[in-house]
Each structure stands twice: as C-alpha cells, then as structure tokens.
Amino acid sequence: MTQKNKKIPSGFIYFFGSFGGILFGYDIGVMTGALPFLEHDWNLTNASIIGWITSAVMFGAIFGGALAGQLSDKFGRRKMILISAIIFAAGSILSMISPHNGQYYLIIVRILLGLAVGAASALVPAYMSEMAPTNMRGRLSGLNQTMICSGMLLSYIMDYILKGLPEGWAWRLMLGLAAVPAIILYFGVLKLPESPRFLIKHNHFDEARQVLSYIRNSQEEIEEEIQDIKSASEQEEQADQKATWGTLFSSKYRYLVIAGVGVAAFQQFQGANAIFYYIPLIVEKATGKAASSALLWPIVQGVILVTGSLLFMWIADKFNRKTLLTLGGSVMALSFLLPAIIHLLMPKANPFMIIVFLCIYVAFYSVTWAPLTWVLVGEIFPLAIRGRASGLASSFNWIGSWAVGLLFPIMTASMPQDAVFAIFGIVCVLGALFVHFFVPETRGRSLEEIEKSGIKKD
Template identity: 65%
Template sequence: MAQTVDGRKKISEKFIYFFGAFGGILFGYDIGVMTGALPFLQHDWNLEGHPTTIGWITSGVMFGAIFGGATAGMLSDRLGRRKMILASAVIFVVGSIACGIVPNNGTGWLIAMRIFLGIAVGAASALVPAYMSEMAPARLRGNLSGLNQTMIVSGMLISYIVDYLLKDLPHQYAWRLMLAAAAIPALILFLGVLRLPESPRFLIHHGNVEEARHVLSMIRPADQVEAEINEITTTASEEAENHRKVSWGT
C-alpha cells in the first residue's frame, strides 16, 4: 500500500519525472510527423508546385512555438506550471484533431491550425524543464537535464512508426490520421499531469507555504521538507528584492 501523508498518497519520483517530461513527446511527434504526412498531403491537394504553401504548412508549428514559448513563462508565474501544462495538452488535442479534419484543399485553415498547435508545442517545451527542475531534488537535477531531449527524440521515433503503419491507407485519409494521432500522447499527458501536484516553488512564491509543505511531504523524505521550504523561501525573497531593484533604466 502506498504511504500517505495527511491522507495524501506519496507520489513516485519516476511518475513525476516521466509525465513532467512527457511534453517533449508532443514536440518530437509534431516535428517528425510531417516527414511521412507531407507526401500524402501533396498528392491529395496537388501541392507539388506550391513550395510556399508547403513551407508554411511545415513550419507553422515552429512559428506558433515562438509565441507559445514566449508567453508560457509569464503565464505560468501567474497561473502555475501544472495548469499551463494541462492547458498546453488541451490545445494540442484540439489542434491535432483540427488538423485531421480540415476541409479539402483548405490550406489556410491547415496553416492556421498548425500555428495554433505550435503555441502548445512552444509552451510545453518551455514549461517542462522548469517544472522538472522545481520538482526534482537537487541531487537529481543534473541527471534529469537530458530527459526532455530523450522524450523529444522518442516523440520523433513514434511519429515515424505511426507514419509507417498508416502509409498503406488512401492518400486522403493517411495524412489526416497521421496528424490527428498526435492527440493521443497529448491526452495521455493531460491525464498524467492531472495526478501531479503544483510546483512547491510556485506555491511558496504565491504565499501558499502550507500547501507547498504538503506537496514536499509527498515527494521528499520527512527530514528534508523544512530545509527545502526554508531554501525556497529565502530564494523567493531574494528574487523579489532583486525584481524591485530592476528598472528599465538599469
């Protein structure tokens, strides 16, 4: 039976790190999936002589990721890392399905949905390392630095496998299913993160010290909880002081 603290179950470190880094799967999948989907899309919509359109469809995710990555940090400081990762997963599910059901020859719609999808990709790629570093104990932070990259390349591998499995379908269905299949790992991410707690660092920054203590008690040995709370509180005070000293004129 799992240990409990104040009625709450202890959370496995492996579970936290796996789903904390799972956002990399989404990034990798969407980078790799167009490799297999694009030839079917070109044939279905007769795009062989339209390189600009193909370029926008292919790079739309990266364009959207610029905005997602730029805004995710600010929003996560206000709303929380966990909530923003959940929101990114929802956007990814919706965007993936929307890419799979675009109207025939709806290039503008597909480009718009790829950009929309990119917002989630950029947000997840910015939030995942922050969340993992705040949840992991200091002794593991260095070892976990490569986990997100591992998830990204795993996502690319999964996309190639999916492309291969769907390659024998009719052209008009193959590329749609390849793109829509990205909703599956996004849904898995959403369900997994639902079981994760908010970052203790975020909670302390917003004055929820008692809730941070509960979270740390679920993921740290009892004798380390207060020491880490004191460390985070001190760091938060220093950051707040430095923030007050900074101005546009400095």
Template identity: 75%
Template sequence: MNEEKISSRFIYFFGAFGGILFGYDIGVMTGALPFLEKDWNLYNSAGIVGWITSAVMFGAIFGGALAGQLADRLGRRKMILISAIIFAVFSVLSAIAPNNGSYYLIIMRIFLGLAVGAASALVPAYISELAPAAIRGRLSGLNQTMIVSGMLISYIVDYILKGLPNQIAWRLMLGFACIPAIILYLGVMKLPESPRYLIKDGRPDEAQKVMSYVRSSEGEINNEINQIKETAHKEQEAQKTSWSALFSGKYRYLVIAGVGVAAFQQFQGANAIFYYIPLIVQKATGQAATSTLMWPIIQGVILVIGSLVFMWIAEKFNRRTLLMFAGTIMGLSFILPAIIRWIDPHASQMMIVVFLCIYVAFYSATWAPLTWVLVGEIFPLAISGRAAGLASSFNWIGSWAVGLLFPIMTASMSQEVVFAIFGVICLFGALFVKTCVPETRGHSLEEIESRYSKAK
C-alpha cells in the first residue's frame, strides 16, 4: 500500500465515481434510442426496442450477485477496477455494432450490464465501510449525486450530438461511455481497500492505516477497529457463510428489509421515465422524439438538484420517515393524472409530464439515494457482500422489467393507466417500509447488526 497519506476527499470522490459510470449508461440510451430507431427502422418492434434498452439491466442482475461474492474474496477495490475495464471494453464494442445488428447490440449491452451491476453493488458497500456513522448517509448520497450527474452528462452529450446523421449519433453516444470508465480506473488505482474487508482478510494493521485517512482521532480509530474485530472474530467461529445463511432466523429480517427496499425502488417505475422520456413527450405532444431531447436534460437537472437536497437532509430526518413520505407523494403523482383524465378526458396531455417532474423530484431526493444508504448500512459483515449483491440483483430485475415492458405496455394501454399501476406500487413500497424496515440513521454497522439480527 502507498505510504503517502491519501486525502479523505479523494477517497470519497473516487469511491463514489462508479456512480458516473453506470449513471451515464442508464441515461445515454434515452437520447440514443430515437436515432437508433430511425437508423434501424425499429418503429414497430416494441420487443426489440425494450430488449436493447433493458439489456444492460438484464446483465446487471448477474453482475451485482457475482460482484458481491467476488468482493468478499478479492476485496471491493479490485472488483471496482475489474468492473471499469469491462465497462470500457463493451462500451466500445456496443458503439461498433454492425448495421441492423439488434441481437449483437443486445448481447454487448448484457455484458456491459455485468459491470454496471457490479458497480451498483460495490460502490455503496465501499463508501459505507469507510464512512463514519454520523455522515454515512450524506456520503452515500454522494454516490447518488454521481449517478444522476452521469445521467445528466449523457443527456447533454445526446443533445450536443443530435445534429449528426442518425447512424453516427447513437454510436458516438454509446461509445463515449468508455471515458468515465477510464477515469474511474485511474482514480481507483490510488484508493485503499475497505478496512472491514482488510480485517476480515486478516490484515488489521493495514485496516488501521486506512482508518487513519478517514477518522480524526486515534481513540475513534481504535474503538471502531476493536468493534470490527470483535464482530469479525464471532463470524470466523461460525460456519462459512452460505446463501442459506441469508435467510436463516438470525439474518432474515434484515435481508428481507434491504432486498425489499431495493426491489421496490425500481418496480416503482422511475426508469420508465429515465429511459423513455423523449417517447413519453412524443406521445403527449406529437413532436418527433429526436426533437424532444431537452426534456431529458430537464429531468437530469431535477435529479441532480434532488440528490443535493438529499445530502442536505440525509442526517436531519430518519430514513423511514423520508421513504414513507416521498413514496406516498410519488404514488399520487402517478395516480392523479389517470384520475384527472377520467374526470376530464380533454385535459392537457402535457399534464402527465408535469406530474412526472414532481415524481422525479421526490424520487431523486429520497428513494434513489436512500435505497443504497440502507443497503450499505443494514447488512451484517458476515453476509454484507452476498446480501448487497442480492439486493442489487433484485433492484436490477425491477429495472430490467420496467425497461423491457414499458414500451410494450404503452403500445396496448394509455400512458396514464401505465403510470397509475406504478403509482399503486409506490404506495405499497411506503407500506413495506412502515412495516418491515428498521431505522439505521446514526448507528454503526456493528450496532445495527447487534440490535436487529440476534433476536430475529
């Protein structure tokens, strides 16, 4: 390990930079899809469009689970480096897809999804294992700011490139994703390994040194190191962690809570907006989707502002309070347009876009970042890698399903009805938090484990 002291700001920045990586790829297809549809004449191929869009999320289902397991063996840092390499390679391979090569592009984007899923599981875990409990929510919110910043960057790139010929525009949009991957790789090369992983791997001296980068006093370092050692010692005496251990009586409550929140975050329908907003506006206004690329930028700005609001409120309110309140507002934002259109069939079609903006504002300030704060906080060390990977996989299953089914659903029913269905899911998500999720704000990872796992 490098003997030179590493700045805590540098560690937190590049620890969260993986968010830029998959934020860009989540957002880039929003602008690339209208040009790809024109280039390959996919207007009547809702299934192919859904698969091309959702292929990254399909790969991410497996990437999250694999990364969770491998991170427990190889460490968080090494797995983030591997993810960056995979991401760069398959971004370029996606950009050079042969003409009308729908299946080739789907396969390349599935492999790209392995890296996206890995990053979504590894980055929150890495930040949570380094951050002090008092600022863990705010620092995990930095990851969300990186994600939405990556999305906004992709929207801006899409807008800048929209004047190019169709066959060139979408290829450049997809290919530019390799740039944040290269930056991430170079930054993470200088990062230390997670102290919790180092202790679990039998390297307490290295863990103490890493702690000195991100803790202010010797007493604080020693206290937390001792806590981690005590927890790790108990786990070493037990049998090697297996998948079945996640659902044992000891851990079941925490696993259901973390995985459930991660699943609800996506089944609520947010990515239908992020992937298809140009097509949503096209259906509402009649304008060509390629001429509505300012709307993704508006959504991206709302997302970034929302993530900054979260960093301000993260440690001021309980996690559960924010999730229940915002989930209710998000549900109503989806349901009200359907009710209004039922009462007044002649109501403006743009009304749904206004309500979508309200949804995005509340989602970006609460559910989007808080899901990964909880995933990073709620799982005990013995199962953290696998459980975080499982939560990430369920999250991506939801994302993939929404990305695949939304164009098919809107081809057979009105947008208002589709979003009303998502609205009901939002309300169920708020109810799930109320009944199944413990409060984690301000508690160390060891305290959370002690309080909620031994009696469950």
C-alpha cells in the first residue's frame, strides 16, 4: 500500500472511516424530496408501487449487510467499503437515467443500491470500532450516527435547492447527486489503511503495527493491542466453530438474543422511517398544500436529527440504557397517540398539530432509540454468539425498515392518517414495555456480567 511509509493523520482515518454514514443517510433521505416530483412526472397513483420504489433500498439492505459482513472477513473492511462506494455511485447514476415510467427498472436499481446501503451499515461501524482506541469507541459510535443524520440532512437540503427545476429533472438530479459523496468516499478510502484486526487475523503483523502507529500513542500500547487482538481472534474462531443457529435459542442465550433482536426490530416498527421517507406527503395530507411545496419540513427534521445525535454523544454514558429507551419510547408513543385523541375530541382542531407532534417524536427518537439500539446490540451479545446474533438483529432491523416504507402509503390510502400514526403509537408503547420487562441493563457492566444475566433455567 502506498501509505506504508507515510504517516496518515488519525483525524483523516476517523473522518473517512465514518464517511460511509453520509452515503447511507443521503440515500435514506433523498427519496423524501424526490418522490412528490416522481409521482407527478410518472403519474404514479398505485400505493403499492410507490411503497416499493421507496422501500426497495431497504429490501436490498437486508441482504447487503449479511453479504458484506462475510466478504469483509475474507477480503478486508477497506476493500469492501471501496466496492460499496462503486455500487453507490453506479446505482445513483442508473436511478437518474431511469426510462420514463420505468417503475420496475427503478425498483430493481434501488434494490441494487440497497446492497451498498446495507453493506455500509455493517462495514462502517465494524471498521470504526476496530480502528478506535477503547476510550474513544463511544464517541466514535456517536460520530457514525451523526454522519448518517448529516447525510439525511444533506439530501433534504439538495431536494429543497432542486425543487424549482422541472419535475422530470428535479427527481433525477436528486437521486443522481448521491454519486458525488460516493466518489468522495472512494478516493478518501483509497488512502485509508486496512483495519489492524483484519491484518492480524491474516498474519500481516508488520502492516498491523504500521497502522496502529498512526492511531496509538506508544510502541508498548501497540504491542499490547496486537496481543489482545490475537487472543480475541482465537477465542472468536473457537466460539464460531462451536456456535450454531440453534445455540442462539438455547436456555443460556435465548433471553439476550430476544432482547437484542427485539430492540432492533422495535426501532423500525415504531414508524420513524414513515416520517423520514414521507414527510412532504404527510404535510400535504394534513394541510392540503402540495407535497412539492413542503420540502422545508424534511430540513427541519434533519436539523433535529443531527442536533439529537450530538446531544446523544454528550449524554450517552450519563444515563442507563433502559431509562433512555423507556423515556424515549413513552414520549414517542404520546407524539403519535395525542393527535388521534385530540382529533376525536375536537374534529375541527388545526391539522397542522400533527406536524408539531412529529417533530417532538423525531427529537426523542434521535436521542434515544436511533443511536442506543446499536449501542445495546453491540454490548448485549456474548462472544460465543455475537456474529450470528448481531447479523440477525441487523436483518430484523432492515426488515422493519422495508416493511414500514412499503406499507405506510398503502395504509394511508385506506385509513385516516392520524389512525395510522396511532397504530405506530401503540407499537411504541409495546416497545417501551418490552425494554422494561425483557432487556437487561448493559451500561457499566462487563460482557461477562451481561452474559450471566442471560442464563436461564429450563
């Protein structure tokens, strides 16, 4: 590698190591603004087709994360991030040049794009955790979340800037511009080193020492970490050989697997992505104004998301995980349920109130369930089942994201909008109860202590 004899600043490594989150966030958010123009340009009225076009990325991501995890163990984190950047750029350009009324073409291309989105969601946190010093892992986990939120905000801003173009050009440029951060990521990652964990696992000890010299303070610290990685890798290999899918649901681990996978699934089924994907259409239905003129609202949501992710970095280790998740879930539930209750009691109440309550929902989601789900999933699974259990949690999370993106337009086409959000509110209540009764506290506890809490008698 060209960087072998050249010092790479640690800030550069952490910035471009987490930059994949920008792409991830941009592609999640961009359809929010593009969809109203695409609907008018192609005269889309079929709710199922609208749902599939929007959710196709999440459908592809279900498989992208699992594939990238396995391939990165064989070829390396860095190489797989580079391949993901190429797929991102290609998928964005192919989306931009969709043939007129090519609904099925666009769905297939966005599924391909989803493979890269899923890969980024798995690869970026793995790469960052393997590069970061132990005392910075929490903050750098927060940096990844901030990058994702920033990518969403960037897509909302681009949608707003481009809304004045003819509708056929507007949505195409919105989707196509995702290629720009993908190209930036590709050239940035070209200069990044491979993760020391991957290098040691494949017996490249000198290269691992070189990489660690960029991001650690002393030779003693470097040698100590190399020994720790060697020991952990051997333990993981032994654990992986012994573990099967059946191991996940043995009496020893069942409780922890249900807790981790359940939190990952609830994060999506609580309806956050319905807001992120469809806020202009939600505003249109609530106020009667055209969705294409409501593109300031996604920017408001994006600013709240980024602010919330920064606030989380400050409070992450000050409060118990369960406290934050229960509080967040309760306020999120009220934000969905109160508009329906108010509408029942006062049918002539200003429909704009639903938008205010959705902003409250996003604020609490961004500080609690959005980042804490992945902190908890990273802490709760014992070494013996960590790989399989984390993959299962990620898959359920993407299945929830895909289902919400697909079903929301179908649900709003067949029932009042406040009733749809009331259903999500009930799911939020169930999520808070699930955390209270089924999820152990992980803050400040060792992995061994957490594992003991999972041992249940048959």
